[in-house]
Amino acid sequence: MSGHDHAHDDHGHAAVRDHDDHGGHGGHGGHGGHSHGVSADADRRWLAIALGLIGAFMAVEVVIGIVAQSLALISDAAHMLTDAVSIVLALIAMRLAARPARGGFTYGLKRAEILSAQANGLTLLLLAVWLAYEAVRRLVDPPPVAGGLVLVTALAGIVVNVAAAWCISRANRSSLAVEGAYQHILNDLFAFIGTAVAGLIVLTTGFVQADAIATLVVVVLMVKAGYGLVRESGRIFLEAAPAHMDPDAVGDRLVGHPPVTEVHDLHIWTITSGQAALSAHVLVEPAGDCHAVRRDLERLLEKEYGVTHTTLQVDHVPDALLTVGRRGQDPADPHCADAHGPVHRQGPHDH
Numbered sequence: 437m438s439g440h441d442h443a444h445d446d447h448g449h450a451a452v453r454d455h456d457d458h459g460g461h462g463g464h465g466g467h468g469g470h471s472h473g474v475s476a477d478a479d480r481r482w483l484a485i486a487l488g489l490i491g492a493f494m495a496v497e498v499v500i501g502i503v504a505q506s507l508a509l510i511s512d513a514a515h516m517l518t519d520a521v522s523i524v525l526a527l528i529a530m531r532l533a534a535r536p537a538r539g540g541f542t543y544g545l546k547r548a549e550i551l552s553a554q555a556n557g558l559t560l561l562l563l564a565v566w567l568a569y570e571a572v573r574r575l576v577d578p579p580p581v582a583g584g585l586v587l588v589t590a591l592a593g594i595v596v597n598v599a600a601a602w603c604i605s606r607a608n609r610s611s612l613a614v615e616g617a618y619q620h621i622l623n624d625l626f627a628f629i630g631t632a633v634a635g636l637i638v639l640t641t642g643f644v645q646a647d648a649i650a651t652l653v654v655v656v657l658m659v660k661a662g663y664g665l666v667r668e669s670g671r672i673f674l675e676a677a678p679a680h681m682d683p684d685a686v687g688d689r690l691v692g693h694p695p696v697t698e699v700h701d702l703h704i705w706t707i708t709s710g711q712a713a714l715s716a717h718v719l720v721e722p723a724g725d726c727h728a729v730r731r732d733l734e735r736l737l738e739k740e741y742g743v744t745h746t747t748l749q750v751d752h753v754p755d756a757l758l759t760v761g762r763r764g765q766d767p768a769d770p771h772c773a774d775a776h777g778p779v780h781r782q783g784p785h786d787h
Contacts, residue, residue, distance in 0.1 A: 479607040479614065480527060486603040486621070487523045490516050493596040500589045504582035507574055508631040508650040509589055511567045515624050515658055518560050519600075522617040525552030529611075533708065546708035550669045553612045557665030560620075564658040571651040581647045583638030590632035597625040612672075612709040616665050623657040630654065677704040678712050681741060687780035689740070690716065690733055695724035697753050699780040704743070713745035719753040726750040 494516040501509030529549035537544035604618045634650035677683050683704050691699045698719040720729050730750045737743040
C-alpha cells in the first residue's frame, strides 16, 4: 500500500484513504469503476429530441397566444421556455462534467449541473412573479379570449409534453439538471390540461376569467418546481448532507462497529447529483487493527448508505482520552482539540 494511503502520527497507526483513488476495494478500480450523473451519449440524444419538440411548439404557442389574447397560453409558453433552458443547460453541464479533474478543479466541473439547476429554478420563480401580476390584472379587467383557439392549442401541447416527457424519462434522471427538466415538463403537462379546461369554459360559457385562473394554476406549479430546484441546489452548494441521510445516525452507526470507540469531525456532503462524499476521524481501541477497521467501515458505508467516496483517518485512541475522558484536556493529546460537529461515542451521548 502506498504512502498516499497512510498518514502517520505519533502513534504510527493513522490510516487515511479515499478508496476512489485506489483500486481493489469493493470491486471498484478507482474513478473508472463508478458511474455518476448522466450518460453522455445516450442522454444527449434523448434530451436533444425533447428540446426540439419543446422549442418548435413553444414558438407556435407564443404566436397563437398573442393572436388569441390568452395569457394562459403565453404562460404555458414561458414555462416551456424554462424547460428548454433547463435542457440546454443540462446538455452543457454534461460536457463540462465529462472533463477530467485537473488544476485547481479537483472534482472537475461536476457541479456545473447544479449551477444550471439553480439558474433554472431562479428563472422559474421570476417568471412566476410576472405571470401572477398579469393574471391578477386580467381577473380585474379581462380582455376577450378566443376559447376555441386556446382549447385546440392546449390539446396539442398535451401531446407534445407527453412525447417530451417520455424522451427525458429515457435519460439518466439521477442528474439534478435532468430530473429538473423532467419535472418541469410534467408540470407543463398539468398546466396544459388546466389551459384546455379554461379554453373549454371560455368557449362554452364565455367566462373569460377562466384564462387568468388557469394562469394562476401554472404560476403555482412554477413556484413549486422553482423552489424545489433552488432548495436542492442550495443544499449542495452549502455542503449539506444529502436529504435522505442523517449524519448523527451515520456517526452512531460507525461508532457502534467494534473496536471503534469514537468518531468525530464527521462530514457528509454532495459533490454533484447522486455523488455523496464522507470524511471522518475514527478512534479505535489500542489493540484494534486500524487498517481492518477502515476497510470494514468503507464497506459498511457503501452497503448501507451508498457512499463510495470516503476519506477515513483511523487512529488508536490515546491514553489521555482513556484516562481523562475528554479530548483536548491534555496538552499532549495529538488529536483534534476542536472537532467540527458532535462527537460520537459508544453509549448515550449528546448530538
